[in-house]
Amino acid sequence: MIELRKTLTRLLVRLGLAGLAVWYGRYLIVTAETGVAGVSRLLAAMLCFVLAALIFTPALVRLVAELTGDVLDSGGLGGSNSPYYRFAADKRARGRFAEAMAELEKIAEEHPHEVRVYLEMLAIALADLGDQEQARAICRRGKRALKSRQDAGLLDAAYKKGCAELSVG
Secondary structure: OHHHHHHHHHHHHHHHHHHHHHHHHHHHHHOOOOOHHHHHHHHHHHHHHHHHHHHHHHHHHHHHHHHOOOOOOOOOOOOOOOHHHHHHHHHHHOOOHHHHHHHHHHHHHHOOOOHHHHHHHHHHHHHHOOOHHHHHHHHHHHHHHOOOHHHHHHHHHHHHHHHHHHHHO
């Protein structure tokens, strides 16, 4: 929400600056004379319109990305702001762990070879729910589904570390 507020503020500031450039470009067109002098004013006006677009467009693109959950620029399935994981992360942050797990289960069904989904489920099971049995089941399932030995090793190491921290804590 804070990011959206900042984005809207940037958009309004840039809209004001772009509006000034458009206003000046329109002024140049209206006051243009005929002949060579008029052509140079028209070219300057066109440059003002291009400048306005360059000022305003990045803020507009950022707003659209914020509102669509970075669907257009998510960095792929595993990106840090990936919309695939955003819903689950939001639900986890609100303490709705069962709903977060359900979101992650959907991702695991669609993308069973992605290690991140199993790591996220493992984190909820161990850190939030304190359920070693569920964590063990997630780890087994993930190790069977993952194609990469490196990913399976990463999942196993995360499970062992989480269980050790749960035992100590």
